[in-house]
Amino acid sequence: MTTKSKNPKAHRDCKETQPSTKGVVAVSHRLKALSLMPLHALAEGRNQTIPSLLCDLTGLSKARISKGNLDAVRPSTKAKINLHLEELLQVQFKDDPEGLDELMSKVATSPVTSSGEVAPLAGWVHQLEFLPWIPLPATKAVALTVDELLEALLACCREDDLPNFKTVLLTHFKRHGLAVCADGQIAMDPVPETELAALQVMANWEHADQWTRNLVDYLYWDLISSLDAEWNSHYFAGRQTMSLFPLVMVRPQEGLLETMRVSSRKNIYLKPVRRLLQFLYALAFYFRYKRWPARAPTPKTLAEILYRPGSLELADESLISNYFDGSTKLTLDLVQEHWWQLMDHFMPMRVNSKRANPPLPLIMLALQWQTLLVQDKGRSFLMPDMKSYETLWRNRREQWEALQIQPMEGSHNTSRALGEPIQWPAWSLNQSSAVL
Structure with missing residues (x-):
């Protein structure tokens, strides 16, 4: 999958040939x-x-x-x-x-x-x-x-x-x-x-x-x-001011796409699963305190909350680091387990039925993008044209808002809950909107 070009283009002035x-x-x-x-x-x-x-x-x-x-x-x-x-x-x-x-x-x-x-x-x-x-x-x-x-x-x-x-x-x-x-x-x-x-x-x-x-x-x-x-x-009651899914796409270093130069050999780009775990932590934190954490969680922070797969023992930093760099793969079931562990940590007195459900599409896509957007065993990566994506998102968001005025027959009440608009944490945003 590549998104280097926005418009499908045909070759011009070509001679007829037999389809191969x-x-x-x-x-x-x-x-x-x-x-x-x-x-x-x-x-x-x-x-x-x-x-x-x-x-x-x-x-x-x-x-x-x-x-x-x-x-x-x-x-x-x-x-x-x-x-x-x-x-x-x-x-x-x-x-x-x-x-x-x-x-x-x-x-x-x-x-x-x-x-x-x-x-x-x-x-x-x-x-x-x-x-x-x-x-x-x-x-x-x-x-x-x-x-x-x-x-x-x-x-x-x-x-x-x-x-x-x-x-x-x-x-x-x-x-x-x-x-x-x-x-x-x-x-x-x-x-x-x-x-x-x-x-x-x-x-x-x-x-x-x-x-x-x-x-x-x-x-x-x-x-x-x-x-x-x-x-x-729906999940955020119409309160977010920008798209969510780019927060779990590949995130390159500041200026990397514009200059094609690496400013540091550490964290040349952040992979989708790392961004997913960090954002799920931030989301659980937000549900508890109504504000975002000041910085992204480190492997040490997550290791103090999440458990090893199939174990009652807390994870260690090395396991979380392996999640971050992709050397240890996560599954959908395991990420959902980690979500409820985050809920236990931030909302220990609230039963699951009263807690927020995990944002499953976000999780599913991040796991898929770990393969689709990360290429050549991690040596290269792909990104969509983020400006084009945001335009698409805003058009679709307007369609959603129109549906709230005239909800479809048989659907539940989709009126928006009142609340302040949600601004995603600054540390979670993409550093570049350029096309790779």
């Missing part, structure tokens, strides 16, 4: 990577590879999974997969039958595309609505639009139909522009006419590949910014 197998396969892989983002997030949260995760979830062998094309398994195999999943859920919810019924109800209402196919991105957002219950109509609509677009483009790839691939893109851009817009809305960020014209003369799949690379990046950050605006606006 390599080109169409590359385009297809980029599109599928975005569709698989929720699965990748789940795998990262469990510290597994996608094949290992699929092996656990389906009961199929890794050899069969490595062949791909799981949609083409025989009906008898599908029945075995469904039985395997049912048995897994029965074990997981053996002490909570009502919870299992609730989960199955959620799954039954998961969004699908207009063709009736699974909508992976919208389905992921659908599940986030229940952790805890937070309505996400705007983000779900963005995700479903992206699912529909990916489905149409992948069909073109399977049929090796470049002309229709271009038609699908042109239709999408004329309706939405670069960012997905809601029904009845004018495109927030229209694609320049010169770029639309360039797309029309796209000559082969190799040229489509560059378009697809930039398109996938922009759609991804559009979806993430929408979730950032909608989920977090």
